Each structure stands twice: as C-alpha cells, then as structure tokens.
Amino acid sequence: MLTLVRRATSSLRLRFLHNQCNLERIRSHRLHTSGLYGFDLLKTPKGFQRFVDEAIERSSELVTYISGMPSSAEIIRAMDEISDAVCSVVDSAELCRHTHPDREFVEEANKASMRINEYLHYLNTNHSLYHAVMKVEKDPNLLSKEAKRAAHYLRVDFEKGGIHLAADKLDRVNQLHVDIAHLCREFSENIITDPGSVDIFPASRIPKHLHHLFKPIYGLNSSTLRGSSGSRDNIKEKGFQITTEPGTLSSILQWASDAEVRKMAYIQGNSVPHANLAVLDKLIAARHEIAQIMGYKSYAEFAVRPNMASSPEVVMSFLFEMSKMIRPKADEEFKAIRDFKKARTGQICEDLEPWDEAYFTGMMKSSAYNLDSSVVASYFPLHQCIEGLKVLVESLFGATFRSIPLAPGESWHPDVLKMSLHHPEEGDLGYLYLDLCSRKDKYPGCAHFAIKGGRRLSETEYQLPVVALVCNFAGSRSSSSAKLNHWEVETLFHEFGHALHSLLSRTDYQHFSGTRVVLDLAETPSNLFEYYAWDYRVLRKFARHYSTGEVIPEKLVESMQGARKMFAATDLQRQIFYALIDQTLFGEQLSRQRDTTSVVADLKRQYTSWKHVEGTHWQTRFNHLLNYGAGYYSYLYAKCFAATIWKKLCQEDPLSLATGTALRTKFLEHGGAKDPADLLTDLVGDGILQSRDGGIVPDLTSLCDEMKLEECGQEHVVL
Template sequence: MWNFIKNREPNIHMKRLFEPFLSYRHFRTRAVDRQNTSSTGLYGFDHLKSPKGFQRFVDEAIERSSELIDYISGMPSSAEIVRAMDEISDTVCSVVDSAELCRQTHPARGFVEEANKASMKINVYLHFLNTNHTLYNAVKKAEQDGHLLTEEARRAALHLRTDFEKGGIHLPSGKLDRVNQLNMDAHKLCREYGENIINDPGYVDIFPASRIPRQIQHLLKPIYRLTSGVSKESLGSYEDEQEKGFRIITEPRTLFSVLQLTPDEQVRKMAYLKGNSVPHANHEVLDKLINSRHELAQFVRKFEASLGGKCQQLSGKIMGCKSYAEFVMQLNMASSPEVVVSFLQEISNMVKEKADEEFNTIRNLKRDVCGQRCVDLEPWDEAYYTTMMKSSAYNLDSAVVASYFSLPQCIEGLKLLVKSLFGASFDSVPMAPGESWHPDVLKMCIHHPEE
C-alpha cells in the first residue's frame, strides 16, 4: 500500500474507468478547480489556514479512509474495490505530499513543526493500512476477477496486491510486527538522513576575502578575524586589526557555484571535501538504514525456508530476496539488479571513448593554465575547467549564458519539452489568497486534451 501510494501510476484514471459506486463527499478541495478568489489554506486545502490545521487534515484523512475500509469490507464488485482503494490512496496522499512539501519548503517554523507531526501520524496509519487483511483480501478478490476489469484496473490491482505482500502481510503476526518495525525504522532513518543534510551542511572559512571571486560573494556570509599588526602611532607596539573573509556553506547550490567559478584550487578543494564529507552523523544513519533494509529484504526468505520449501503455497509472495535491491526491483520495468547493472555497463561502454576524450581535453587545459605538464585532474577541477573551456570555445562569459537561463526562460523551455514529449500544455495558473506562503511562488498546471 505504501509503495502504491508513493508510485501510483499516472495512467490509472479511476474517474474514467468506473461510474461512481457510492455517494461520497470529496475529501479534497482542489485550488485549481476554484472558480472564485475566496480565501483558502496552504496548497489549496481549507484546513491549512493555520499550522494547527494539519491536525484536522490528518484526522479527516484517517476518518475518510476508515469509511472506505468499512465499505470495502462488504466485498463490493471488483471495479468498486479498486475505485475505493484508489480514493484511500488519494486521500492519504493529500496529507503525505502536503506535509512533506511543507517540511521541505515552508519558512515558518510553526507550519514545519505541525507538518512533522502530521507526517508521523499519517505514516503510522499507513502501516495500519499495510497490515489490514480486509483490504488485502479484497484486493486479491479484485485481481482474481480481473476479467471484469479494464487493463488499467487490473494493473492497479496487481500492484496493490504486490505492495501488500512486500509489507509481509502474509506472515504470522509476530513476524509481521518485525517487518512493520523495520519499515518504520527505515522511514525514520530516511527522514533523519535528509534532515541532517539540511541542518548540518558544513562550512569552510576562507581568508582573505580576495580569494573568492566577486560574482559569487553575494552567496556567502562575510566573516572577520583579528590579526596583529605594527601600530603606526607607537613603534614596537601592536594593535588588533580585522581581516575580512567569507564562510562557504557547502550546501549543493552554493558548492556548485564555488566549484564552477573559483580560480583558487585550494578553495575549491576545501569546499569540495567538506561538502562531500558532511554531515558526519549520516555515517551511522546510513549504516543503520542499510542493515534495516537488508534484514527486511531477507526476512521472508528465512521464514519461507523454515516452511520446508512451501513458499510456492504463499500465493506468489515476492519477499525473501538476496538483497534490498532485488526486493525493490521486482515488478519494475528493469525487474532485477542484474538488468540494471547490465544497462549501466552498456551505457558506460557506449560513452567511454567520448568521456575519455573529454577528460583528456579538460586535463590538458588545466596543465596549460597551471604551466605544469605532470599535474592531474582532480574531482574539484571538473566544473571550473569545463566552464572555462566552454567560455573559450564559444567566446562567451558564463555569466552571460547564465542570464539566458532565467526562471521565465526555463519555464518556457519546460513548456516546450512537455508539449513535444507528451502533447500536453504546461501553464501558470493564479492562486487563491492563502494558497501560497509567498507571492513569488508560481503554480503550474498540466493539461492534456485526452486525459
């Protein structure tokens, strides 16, 4: 269920597949559908006019999902089961996506804290859904009656059943509890990993300020340190003077600008090493996450082995894998880690000759600039010398090129891509009062003539 919610296929259009099977109130109020300028809450949800609205938002999502579970327990038709499951997914997604977006982008601490609480509560409920045998049995029924469904609905039922079984719903209660705990641990560790990156990006202090090019100084924080110098007024005595420098916060955007535009190799090296070695707390988090996922992938394998080879009787359960990679790849397009590795190796072989050629060109440019024929290309050199090479080849300043890629220009380019690839239009739409946290935020909407 959790994977289905995260990876719902955009082509499963339940409103087109089935006639409404029961009269129900819509949980969501879509801002895009509003025909007036009445005030709303964050992201178009009326509940989110204040931080505390997240509490009611998640409570109503759980209430509505519980109503749908009760309906599904009556074992309606296969089409109605899939439709109801889709609404559960849609309802829970509204909270999951809104809380995550708020956590990552909202400037107000109160909203972020309430979004965190809502996120934790809805994820606990997700694990309840993952272990709900009423839903699982209903999905199996819908899949068995697949001849009554459209191809899209059959695919939806298959993915739902698969995701239930990935969660170990077929295991005895004690073992299922362990699988649920592993899933919860993995989710918390993933969140902790991301939060550590945001809260502790790392930094390096550079003195003097002249080592930083002017065009990126606005991205950095000015700092000062005391230095001792000879006083002009009293020979032999000393007074403290302030020397200006800059603190480079090694978050991705700033780090890329420093690596791309800073001539001082030592500055690039310090920034690169710091940016790729923090936060240190994530070493332990990553170890725990790997162990948790590995145990999860192997858990059912051990259980099935204890049954004496009776795993074929477990309705095609797909847990019990050699690795987490194998666990997550099943039923995806690639189907196995081996296929992924083979694909990457094939791509690598195809581009190797050209990549080697480009590497040698960049290295030779560095040697010419440095005046040393034995110097080698380092990881912190690539962005800087590539930018220099492009500017030289096309007689263009990188700042001039960057000015072309302003936000409006990038949006226009994105519109062209969406139109040419998918035949869809991609347009800016107005927001209702209260829908965004800042007037500069843009809202884009995709329309397809056949969807």
C-alpha cells in the same frame, strides 16, 4: 512508500451512501481555496491534525465498506479513494516540510506525515482489504483493463508490504518500515542542518561576483601583527565564511581560481554531514533485513523486481556495458583536462584533482567557444523562462497556462505563482504552483511535488491534478536581476517534464496518475524535455536579452551546444558511477559489514577516470539513496529512452502539434495505467527496448549516435 500509496492513486466515484459527502469535500477543495494548496482545512498549522483525522475517518468508512465484499469494480474504486485521501495528506505534508518558511507549519506537517504513515501501516496489513483485492484479481468479469491492472498491482504491493507473512515477521517488517521513515527524515534533515563551512582569508581569494553569496568575517592578519604596534582595528583582515551546501560549493568549484580554496571547499563539502555515515549504515541494514524477511537476497533484488529491469543482474550488466562503452572517451576527456591544467599552471608534474574539474572544464569550454556564462544568462531572465514553458504547451498541446490569483492562505510564500493548464476545447487540465527562487531553510534542490492526483469521479467529472515545481534559483521573480544559468534552464525544463506527465494524465485511477509509473520509466518525460532546453528552434521563441529584448543569437546557442558535448562522456560516466553506488550499497554483498566510504572509493577508482579523495564521503549527501534506493539507474534508462524518442519523434519538428499529440495520447496521458513496454513501443515503434536475462533494457543506439560513440552493444534481442 507503502502498499496503498504505491506512487499514489486515483478512483472512480463510489456509488454508495457516503459518496455524496465525499463529492462535496472535493467541490469544497475546488471552490473555497482559502487554505494551503487549496485545502480548506490547512488555514492554520494545526489544520494538519484535522487533515489527517478526516483522511483516517474517510478511509475507515471505506475499509468497512470493502470488508462487506461489494462488486469487484466498487472494491477497486473504494481502494483507490482510500489511496487518494491518504496521498493528499502524504503529498501535502511532504511539500510543506520542504518549502514552508513557517516552522510551526513544518513541525505540524512532520507530525502529520508520521501519523499518516503509521495509519498506512495499518492499511497495508489489513487482511480484509488484501482478500478483497485477491478476489477482484481473480474476477473474470472485471471489464476495464486499467481496473485489472490496478487489482494486480494492489495485490503485489500488499505482498511487498509483507501481509502474507507470519504475524511475528509482519510485525518486524512494519517496525522496520517505521524505522526507515525516521532514518530517511534524519538523513535529509542532517543535510540541511549541517551543510559545512570553511573560512577563507583574505577576501580577494574569492571572485568578486560571488561575494554576495557568502558571510563576511574578520580575523587577525598575522603578518601585519608581527610588524605593527598599532591598534587591533588596524590589523583585522576581511574574509568570507563559505557554507558548502551543494549550490554554493558548485559556484566555488567553477569560479575560484585559487586551487587551495577549491580544495578546502571540495573536501569540506564532501565530508558533511558526518552523522549520515551512521544513518546510512542503519538504513542499509534495515532495508536488507526487510528484503531477507521477504525472501530476497538483497534489497536491490526486492526493489528492482517490479520494474522493467526485473533484477539487479540486468541492471548491473546494463551499467557495466555503458561504463565499458563510455570509458575510452571519458579517459580522453580526462587527459585533455589534465593537459590543459598543466599548460595553464606551468606545472608539468602536477596531477588533476577532483576539485579541478569544474574550474578547468569551464575554462576550456569558454576558450573553445568564446563563451561567457554571464552573457548566456542575460538571455534567460526567469520571467522569460516561464514564458518558454507556456510556448511549449501551446505549440505541442494547443493549451495555455493561465495565471490564477492565489486565495488568502493558499500560498506558502509571496514568490509562489499559480497557473492553470487550459485547453480551449477541454477546459482546465490541471493546476501548477511554481516556487522557483531560493530562500533560507528551503529544500536545497529542484523537484516536482504531487499535491493531488488525477482520477475519474464519474462519466462526466474528473478530479484535476495539482502539482508544484520547486527550484532554488537565485534572486526573486519580481527582480529584473533574476537570470538563470543555462544548466538551471535545463533543470527547469526537466522538472517541467515531470509536471506535464502529471497534468496531462487522464487515468481512471489516482493509483496510476502521472508519474506513478514503474521507477525505470518515471524519468523519461523529464529527460526528454531537457532536449527542448537546447534546441534553437525552441530557445528563439522565448530566450531574449533582459535589457534589449534581443533574441538569443543562433551562433551563441551553437557554441553552447558545442561546449555541452565537450565533456559528455565524463558527465555520463559520473551518472553511471552514482548508479553503481546505489546498486552496490543495497546489493547482496552489503549483507556483510562493509564501510560505505570504502565501497564508494573502490567504485570511483574502478569505474571513473578520477581519483577518490581520502577523508571524503560524498554518499552522505546523496539523498537519492532515500527515495531511489536501488533505483538510481532509472535516470540512465530514461536518458536512453529519451534519446530514442527525441530522435524518432521530436527532432524533425519538436514544436509541432503532431509531435505533442503523439506524446500526449500515446504516452503522457496513460500514466502508469499501461504496460511501460507497450507505451514506449506505441510511441516510437520497435527498437527502443532490448530483452536481457528476463528483464528489459533500453537500446543504446540513439545515445551512442548522439555522443558519437561507435560501439553500441547490438548483440541483444530487439523486442
């Protein structure tokens, strides 16, 4: 985001005049939880204005203090407290914008977000702060390794913001950052406001179990009209208007037997919002200009440099290696799907289309393993899945989730739950909000939102992390009909991995709290916890039939696991394709004018087994281009890291306290306070990383073994 909020912050308590005032504010946040997210100022939408005012006032006090050049330790603490104050506004506004049903709250959160981002540009171009940080980094007497690391990354982030540039160039960089923030917001809002729709007649073309998802519509039946002289009421035909937002589109592509319905939904869903074509062009151009001003060949180089990979060349070589490794098996899977379609339709010459994939792979999985998705879902009522999260923390960490009553005004919707993660010896470790069910105008995906980062306030006091998990599952938590498909269970566990990273973090500085790590490490805990959603030893602890209470049968789980592996290469190839899109759009070659749709089409033809459908522009819905610009490859890094961690540490006894202790003490609690390579090797030993051209890539062996691939690229030096 910007220098001081580099994935957020933390801080030791400042020992100077204003400290007591700040500590009282923190205590007030804890004890008088009558505003949104427990912030007393957020009792009303207008409270966001004062929330920003106080953050700016407090930060300005700290800027003045730092300008007086106190000790190195106090400079770092003060810098971190600035970041904590600002991040509280940024993170709260972001969560509110995506989830609050009250438009006035959303509008005020938008205003707060823009104001605080403008202030952040001031902070990130403040030379007094920059000089103070440079002084600290050179101080040989700074005792804490974490403080030294904080000083280094603060200095790097200041320079990443362009503070070392000439005034005219810095002004241009600042304006570009403002423009990018507006473009990202416009891109996201377009996805919500223009989801696309198609009208389907007659209603019988849509599977009955999906009817509740769509708006009934009525139109004239032309064939009846030609042969009837009756009234118009007798010739109206019922149909459905399908809104092609991602979740609904996925349901149609999986369940609609009518190929024309699937085709119409696929094309429409992958052709909106059209306005984002221009927005994306502007975003690419703005980021490229920033990179050039900063002395980089491309935005990809600018973005990847601080990460483990260190350069786009290392990322691309990693992606090409994975693509080559997976292609033969992906092609075999494609041929199997095509042959299955021909056998089912009787059309020998018919080709396999992109809108066929979900439908026919679903049928193939059901046929091979006698799977019925409704039967699977019957073992995953939402309340039982929440119990599954409780099982994980109790078994692995000896902790419990305790339900906490929400104070008036603290919640943004009646469905929201609040829990504390409590350890019998350590007390509360952090707080978790759960907002899991879909509703109108809510963020359409699933995500982990930080609200407050952890940080050490004194030798005896710690600011506990506060996070929210936001998902879009159908139904209400209070309804017995709320059941999850297994892919939704996997998604819940994925996001829970992020939450645990935040809740178990115990860094001195908020700047390194939880998920505030280098980008190509951030998705590792979330990918690791996906494994828990597939392991029968875990599932039998909580997956019970919604009406009978029967534990999920082991044979059913084995069938689910078998079905999962049927098209694993196709799934992985898709993720490689997404990462290649991300790297290419923000890469050096985009310095020339290029049509993003043609770039995506070329990459799909070259690196997947599937064709591109002319007229579609899927990238206009790929919102990972915003926050993960040139960083989507990190999901594949995480997939490899997680495969190795699971195999070496968790697979033998995934729920043991010993496994959990290792995960917590060697990895999760350190957040970004330690070098990522050290974290990974401390956790599972040598062999998890490989050096390549000055960067680091994951070892592919565990993932190859898991997918039963034979070529694993062993020619690189193992660290």
